Amino acid sequence: DSGVTQTPKHLITATGQRVTLRCSPRSGDLSVYWYQQSLDQGLQFLIQYYNGEERAKGNILERFSAQQFPDLHSELNLSSLELGDSALYFCASSPGAAREQYFGPGTRLTVT
Amino acid sequence: KNEVEQSPQNLTAQEGEFITINCSYSVGISALHWLQQHPGGGIVSLFMLSSGKKKHGRLIATINIQEKHSSLHITASHPRDSAVYICAVRSPQAGSARQLTFGSGTQLTVLP
Numbered sequence: 001d002s003g004v005t006q007t008p009k010h011l012i013t014a015t016g017q018r019v020t021l022r023c024s025p026r027s028g029d030l031s032v033y034w035y036q037q038s039l040d041q042g043l044q045f046l047i048q049y050y051n052g053e054e055r056a057k058g059n060i061l062e063r064f065s066a067q068q069f070p071d072l073h074s075e076l077n078l079s080s081l082e083l084g085d086s087a088l089y090f091c092a093s094s095p096g097a098a099r100e101q102y103f104g105p106g107t108r109l110t111v112t
Numbered sequence: 113k114n115e116v117e118q119s120p121q122n123l124t125a126q127e128g129e130f131i132t133i134n135c136s137y138s139v140g141i142s143a144l145h146w147l148q149q150h151p152g153g154g155i156v157s158l159f160m161l162s163s164g165k166k167k168h169g170r171l172i173a174t175i176n177i178q179e180k181h182s183s184l185h186i187t188a189s190h191p192r193d194s195a196v197y198i199c200a201v202r203s204p205q206a207g208s209a210r211q212l213t214f215g216s217g218t219q220l221t222v223l224p
Contacts, residue, residue: 002156033211043198043214056211088153098142098202101212103155 003027004093004104012110018079021107025072025093031055032074033094033101034066038087049074050096081111115139118199118215125222131186133218135199138180142204145212146173146184149196158184158197189222196220 003026013019025032034046036059045058049068060066063081068074078085088108092101117136125131135144146158159166159173161182166173170189175182186193199215 042216043200045211045213048211058211090155092155100157100160101145102157103147105154108153 002102002104004091004102006089006091006104006107008107009105010108010110012112013081014112015081015083017081017111018077019081019109021076021078021089021091021109023074023076023091023093023104025074025091026102029093029095029102030072031094031096031099031101032068032072033092034060034074034076035090035092036087037090037106038084043090046076078109083111085109086111115213116199116201116215118197118218120218121216122219123221125189125220127190127222127224129189129222131189131193131220131222133184133197133199133220135182135184135215136180137182137199137201139201139213140204141177141180141201143202144175144182145200145202146182147198147200149198149217151195155198186220191222191224194221 005024007022030051032049037043046060047066048056052068063079066076088106090106091104094101119134143162145160148156161175170187172185196217198217200212
């Protein structure tokens with residue numbers, strides 16, 4: 001158990017809908033990262049927050065947004081969902097930007 | 113050409129065999145990570161290294177910065193080692209470029 005929690009574990013929704021994925025980092029970790037793992041693209045970095053502020057952006061679509069709250073939990077919002085958004089979404093946390101990352105169990109999103 | 117190349121893509125071994133998984137990268141890095149992804153999807157960070165060699169139990173990771181190459185070794189392999197092993201590198205540049213870039217993974221199957 002990494003200490004990082006993600007909810008929900010599974011999510012099935014229809015195209016065009018909006019969903020919110022939630023992540024609680026390990027106690028004391030200030031950095032939260034979001035990753036997408038799809039069958040054809042592998043693991044890709046989406047976005048990083050550090051102590052409530054956006055720190056870095058990767059291959060995140062404009063339909064996706066995220067935030068980190070004062071209690072350090074983070075949410076990833078996915079809107080206008082498309083079939084191609086079906087993937088595993090992982091959250092990871094670390095004490096700082098260049099430190100080892102601890103991954104949550106992931107949320108499996110299926111868009112039908 | 114991908115920035116991070118892993119080989120082999122698939123590897124089947126008999127229990128007890130010594131296993132090597134290779135990772136080559138084409139950019140300068142500040143650190144390299146080895147991750148293990150279990151059949152259920154969960155990701156565990158095995159090593160983070162920037163030089164030399166690290167050992168944890170039956171796992172050994174080495175890196176050669178000059179040759180831009182890292183290896184993950186598993187001694188006395190066991191069926192429970194069956195998983196996907198993923199190499200990821202972090203650029204030394206600031207901002208988004210410092211985030212992890214992932215290899216496509218090596219699927220390891222250890223037969224009893």
